Amino acid sequence: MGTIGEPPISNGMISIRGICKCFSSNSVLKGIDLDVHSGEVIALIGGNGAGKSTLMKIIMGIYQPDGGTIYLNGEKVNMSKPSVALAHGIYLVPQEPMLFPNMSVEENIAIGFTDKKKELHTRIVDIMSQLGWEIRLDRKANTLSIAEQQLVEIVRGLLRNANILILDEPTSSLTFNEIKSLFQLIEDLKKKGICIFYITHRLTEVFEIATHVAIMRDGMITLKGLVTNFTKEDLIKGLLPSEAKIKNTEKSEDEIEYSKLEPVLEVKSLSGYGFRDIDLEVYPGEILGVAGVVGAGRTEFATTVFGMDEVKSGNVLLDGKDITGLSTRQVLDKGLNYVPEDRYLNGIFKTGEVGINISSAFLRNSSKFFLNTNAEKNLADKYIKDFRIKVTGQDQIMGSLSGGNQQKAVIARVLSTSPKVVILDEPTRGIDAGARCDVYAIINQLKKQGVAVLLISSDFEEIVELSDRVVTMYQGRINHRFNKKKITLDNLTAASFGVYEEGNDHEIGE
């Protein structure tokens, strides 16, 4: 539904008219029209690769549009480069943090500001405390976890006093408390009359803070309007490809007979850096959810089991065999594999082809010395088909895929080693509803095949939906365990913040 002719320029604080963009052959934006007024928060939702980030990058002047114009308060502006956008009070908090790794947090926030160092510092401290986020300002950015990096990016954006603020999936790796405080702040900004683009894949958030919502699909805006005019179902309908059914993840309600089963993975009072005294066992065909707030130590626990970090004490048994302190390579061979949290840092071969990405772990067992190109091809094709990875071919360059498809490819690689145990760390981070359903389907698939799944996620809805049992981590320790009945949002949230008491908890169907 591209625009025919130029509609009159509204008095929007920012008005976008007929923006088009294509990368080489792939046309990503096909004539976008959008108006946002002061004090509005427009939630931009849409599948991976719908073109949300691209549109924002164009507004920010990072990419040049192939066609179309941008009006600020009615007058035409040529966003030739970011400095122009900044000069007009536009600021983009990018989807993937772009900090300066060798600078301290403070320098990262301060760079580009002209104000006095002193008052800037006080402002930073203020906003931090206002948000209740605690990151030491003198830490080097390259020691920050992905989540912390995102916090810093947000703080930077808020400090800019931009009058048009773009938040591209700011909460993709945050958890409740951070998000809550962020939303309070956004409310204030609303009142100040700042207009905000808010990109997210979490529909609940849309209803929490957005005034307007726009859905993008295949480079066009398929529906837009006041949030109040829509229900969650409407949005989901609008998101999914017209004929696709809304939920293809049939939640398997059948209880697992634990008594009959031997645990595949046993962790016995494991202590390492960032966590201690972890006791848990995962059974074949079970999904064990691991909930917790950012910094709870879940990633550290997972990576340590995966042989990336040093074990302080305790041990890990896989099929009763001790795999404590083995190298990643050995752990892999023993049949445990891990989907990393930071996709860009540890997950993808950005400039490599999708095929190469998928086969990279499978190669070792595929052939002795020479490459077995056929086996590779078949493998890649299989997963691209099964996981509905959206590519022009298995030889598309990974970096040009959208987040969701990249994530699917990474999961494909992990499964290509046919592991007995899979650890998924934030498997749906920055992934759209459609892809999310696919990933859930994949996970349930694994469950059926009798693979044991350890699901780390900051998105508790996800955990509630998928897990058979849940442990919550709090400050590096497992502080509570929940069986199927007791897995509810409130319980998990309470437990993750260490304020859960037995008894006054909510059984499902109470």
Next chain:
Amino acid sequence: MKLVNRIFKAREISSLAFLIAMFLIVGAVNPAFLQTKNLFLTFNGSVVYILMAVGIAFVILSGEIDVSIGATLGLSAAVSATLLRNGSSWGIAIAAAVAVGVIIGVINGIGVTVFKVPSIIMTLGVNGVVRGSIYVYTNGKWVENVPFDFKSLSQATFMGTLTYFLLGVIVLTAVVHLILSKTKRGKYFAAVGDNVSGATLIGIPVEGTKVAAYITSGIFAALAGLMYVSRVGFVTPTAGNGYEMKAIAACVLGGISLTGGVGTVIGAAIGSVIMSSISRVLVFLQFSSDYDNTITGILLIVIVVADSLIQRRLAEKARRKRLSARTLEEVGGGSNE
């Protein structure tokens, strides 16, 4: 404690420590080395290297490399020396030399930013062209008989021992350091080298910054060329051959990371003093000059490896401390740091 860590982290401090240690050891073996006279000779003798290193530091900080500075030194030296010999005024000679530096810098900059030629290739090519032009310009001959007054400039001293050259270089380095560490635009160089896309996002003119870096390194190489002429008094077509590698090594010794974004020109200056002292040190240690390269190589590797290991240990220690800290917190403290 914090201070100690800070000092450990400030790489240039540890290279300074190394420099001092080296001098003391040599002094222990052969006290003649520690005579103030000789120390000043050593420092005065490293001005050319310091200029080269400080100049190239801009390029390395901004994440690129420049292997054409050796040739730049050669050409600017040849040009200025020829002018001086043919009786033109100092002003003209200096202007000409600097012009050479600027032009080469601009060419490098354009090639790397506009035509996106990998910097090693761009400057490698330019290096060849410039080196060749020296032969064309000098017709392969030496440029000799530079006027005595210009030569004597290199010996003019401030309070007896400290040459004006050294004084100037020190001041220059200090100023540059302040610019890079304190001013908004100065910080851009490291920022660009640290994360290009991040720099673009916050509106830093990435390409402009890189061009500026190359021009700076060109100018500094040209100044080095002038000092070369004044110190040496004649210019061979091979003047400055291989200095680019020495300058790079100096930067590395001084704690500048070749991946960009990390380091200070102070460090570069210290590194160049180390580099230029080695051949002197060997004389005092009674080592055969045969081992000149062997020792340079070993020093370079040992220092850099040792340093990198220390830095990594510190980072890892910090990380683990932070992580453990989170687990040891009293249950109930709601923070996650």
Next chain:
Amino acid sequence: MNKKVWKNKLFRWESALVLILLTEIIIFGLLNPKFLQAKVLLGSINDFISICIISLFVTFVLITGGMDIQAGSIVGLTSITLGVLWQDAGLNIWAAVFVAILLGGLCGAISGFLVAFTGVQAMVVTLGGQFLYSGLALAVVNLSSSSAFEGISGFPSSFIKLASGSILGIPNQVIIFIVLIVLSYVLLHKTKYGRYVFLCGINRNAAIYSGIKTKLIIMSTYILSGMSASAAGIVLTSYLGSARADLGKELTLPIITAVVLGGTSNLGGKGGVIGTALAAIVIGIMRFGLVMAGLPTQYLDIPIGLLLVVAVAARTISCNQGLMRKVNKLLKRA
């Protein structure tokens, strides 16, 4: 961009190199007919064979995202060691050759180890290696009865034949080169090892998470380039009939030039040996031809430098429409 495009790109670049090569041959042939005599043309390879041999394997190093500026100095070290082993230690010449190759591998291994295990930038380590190994070469001479400046000569003719002989009119050096091209091509593009080399270059972390022993892979590439350097040293020694400590000291930059001109990215993760081989020949023939055309050697750096910059600039531009537009705009303005 999809594979066909991507493949085309490499393909296009390699064929571009072939084109450059042909034009060179034609032009120089017109300037000096002698140039076209097969004997002359093939013979000319003798004088840049070492660059060809070494750059083939330095390609591996660059693909892992590393850098190797020490290969040149390993050539000299190998050559003199070979001489000393044969003359002073009285080793059989072929045994000496074997040891020399191992030595080259060892030198590579040392640098490679430091690069892979201590995380020091490759450029720095190999810069150190460059100083170190050229220095060691002199140290080795001091072990020998003959002094550094004389060099060691009088090798058995069987050894001299290695480089100066020919089979069916094809100089041995050319044959050696072809064999090595095939070898490195298969190794890099047809084996798992080669794939791992690429993966390490694209994203080392991801490679680790895929269970690849990145440290060993990275280290191994330096061993390969070290051994190729010693191979070159041996060929050169045999060709000159004299073992010297200072052989190859001027090769460093030409090698890097050949590799990158061949289309290998100095940022890692991308490249190939065919391009390298072609580029090495393009440069070699260019030098040779220009001299044949009467240009004194000392001016050679100018055209070579220009070729390098222009060629690579042309490549990057043609690969990038955005740039294309920009450049066109610039040209229009001018």
Next chain:
Amino acid sequence: GKKESGAGKETSSQETNADTKSSGGEETKSGDISVTFVPKLSGNAFFESANVGAQEYAKKVGGYSVKYDGNPEASVANQVAIINNAISQGSNGVCVSSVDATGLDAAMKKAKEAGLAVVTWDSDVSGDARSLMVSQGTPEQLGQMLVDMAAEGMEDPNAEGITYAWHYSQATVADQNSWQVAGEAYIKEKYPNWTNVAPNNYYSEQDAEKAISVGESILTAHPDITAIICNDSTALPGQAQAAQNLGLTSKDVVITGFAAPNSMKDYCRAGIIERWGLWDCQIQGAMGTYLAYWLAAGNTFKVGDKIDIPEIGTVEVMPNTVLDPKAYTADDSGVVLLPERTVFDINNMDNYDF
């Protein structure tokens, strides 16, 4: 560069004509004869002025043209490449100053077989690999010359406690080292009272900056050193500059060696250095290239013959053994010794301009 490269181009185009006429065959009319003049490295004062001599002489005598072809890097491989190029390019003769005593043998023999006249100058290859060598003298002669110049600078060379050192380019260059070796031997016998403070010598790799810093260090590390012998044309001015930086003059330390007059005149006037030496490399270059032409033109010689060189004089072809007793001897391989070597000082230096 114009004049020179111009000359180069000119000759090459002539050759191509020649070749097309005589299909690469070697019978050539004089006037088409071209000689490739190969220095150890280009851009070095010594070789550059030798080239000037060669070029000017060729113009004067006529009948042949000289192409100067050297590589900025002094290395065997480079020189072999240059000789090969000369062969395939159809040059009629080469006149080489070899960086390696044996490394060029193969290439030179190849040139000989290809019918080129092969002559060496300044620094030789094996006797059987070339016809004539234009020598500035034997290593002994030059080593002695260096030592004698040093001795002359001292009040009393036979006094006790005389210390000295050698400072030149590198351990790997042939001639400078052979002079040093010969000089050492000469000192042993003639001045046993001298002591070498650095038996393994100081090197400055033809880097002027390095020559100065090494020079300064020598003078401070050995404050009372009597003499420093710099048998390298970069090391000598560098060493002199170092002395100047330390405010030393020829009274305090004797600095001498080989370098082109122009590069040392200032230091001599400043009283930092009294005497240094060289042979007239311009004449040497002229003779070398002329003899190459002479042979290429079809003339032959036997050891003992006399060859007349226009305007320079008549020279006698001596057996190779004058340079090295155990050298290869044959009728068609001999040595021509240059008239003589010059010692420059304040009085005569201005008669020379190279």
